[in-house]
Amino acid sequence: MQAGGSHPIQYQPGKYPAPQHSAPIVWMPMPTVMPNCPPGLEYLAQLDNIHVLQHFESLEMITGFETNNTYDIKNNLGQMVYFVTEDTVDYTRNAYRTLRPFVLRVTDCMGREIMTMQRPFRCTCCCFCCPSTRQELEVQCPPGVTIGFVAEHWNLCRAVYSIQNEKKEDMMGVLGPCSTYGCGSDSVFEVISLDGVSSIGSITRKWNGVLSAMSDADHFEIHFPLDLDVTMKAMIFGACFLIDFMYFESSPPQRSSTHN
Known part of the structure; x- marks a missing residue:
C-alpha cells in the first residue's frame, strides 16, 4: 500500500493482535512521513478532531469481572x-x-505500537488535596520516549488538569464541568491556554442515552486546531483517557457471595 493512497487499508499483521470486529475495518489512508513528527503521529497532523469509542463488554456487566478496556479511534x-x-x-x-x-x-493500521500511555497508582486514602493523591498520566511516543504528562490539580468545584511537556512544564490547561453526572447531556472539558483567555480545543464525552447510564462504553469527541503542534494533539488525546478513567469508568456490579 502506497503512502497517502486513496484505497482503504485493511489490518495487517504486526506485534499486537488485530482488533476484533464483526465487520471489515476501513482504516484512514496512511499519510506520508513528515519531518520532525514522531512516527505514527502523522495521522493526527491531518486531523482537527477525532472520536474515541470504547468497546461495550456485555460479559463485564453480567459477571462483574473487570476486563481490559479497548477503544477504536476514528475520524469524521x-x-x-x-x-x-x-x-x-x-x-x-x-x-x-x-x-x-x-x-x-x-x-x-500495521499493528505497530506507536504510543504508550501509563498511569501510576495513587493512594486516595490520604487528604484529597495532598499532591501524592493527584492523578497523573505519562505519554510516550514512540514507546520509551516521554513527550509529556497530564497532571491533575486539586479544585473544590471542578476537574482541572495541566498538559505538560516532557520536562513537566505547563503548556495548556483543561477545565471540566462543575458536574459530570448529569443525565441527558454531554460533558465538555475545555482545553485552554495557560492564561485562561484562549480556548484551544475540547474533550467532550457524548451522551449515549441508556448505554451511558448503564455501562462504561463511552464516546468522546476531541477537537483541536488543525495547525496545533502534533505533540500537543497527542497530549490532548492522552488527557481524554485519564478523564475517562477518573469520571466515566464505572465499575461493573459485584456479584453477591451469599445465597438465599
Whole structure:
C-alpha cells in the first residue's frame, strides 16, 4: 500500500493482535512521513478532531469481572485512525477497579505500537488535596520516549488538569464541568491556554442515552486546531483517557457471595 493512497487499508499483521470486529475495518489512508513528527503521529497532523469509542463488554456487566478496556479511534468519515488496548493484569484491574494503574497501548493500521500511555497508582486514602493523591498520566511516543504528562490539580468545584511537556512544564490547561453526572447531556472539558483567555480545543464525552447510564462504553469527541503542534494533539488525546478513567469508568456490579 502506497503512502497517502486513496484505497482503504485493511489490518495487517504486526506485534499486537488485530482488533476484533464483526465487520471489515476501513482504516484512514496512511499519510506520508513528515519531518520532525514522531512516527505514527502523522495521522493526527491531518486531523482537527477525532472520536474515541470504547468497546461495550456485555460479559463485564453480567459477571462483574473487570476486563481490559479497548477503544477504536476514528475520524469524521468513520475510518479507523488508531486502536487502543489496555494492558493490565486481572488482579490489578479487579482489586483497584477505577483507581487501578494502567498501561494503554496505541497501535496503527500495521499493528505497530506507536504510543504508550501509563498511569501510576495513587493512594486516595490520604487528604484529597495532598499532591501524592493527584492523578497523573505519562505519554510516550514512540514507546520509551516521554513527550509529556497530564497532571491533575486539586479544585473544590471542578476537574482541572495541566498538559505538560516532557520536562513537566505547563503548556495548556483543561477545565471540566462543575458536574459530570448529569443525565441527558454531554460533558465538555475545555482545553485552554495557560492564561485562561484562549480556548484551544475540547474533550467532550457524548451522551449515549441508556448505554451511558448503564455501562462504561463511552464516546468522546476531541477537537483541536488543525495547525496545533502534533505533540500537543497527542497530549490532548492522552488527557481524554485519564478523564475517562477518573469520571466515566464505572465499575461493573459485584456479584453477591451469599445465597438465599
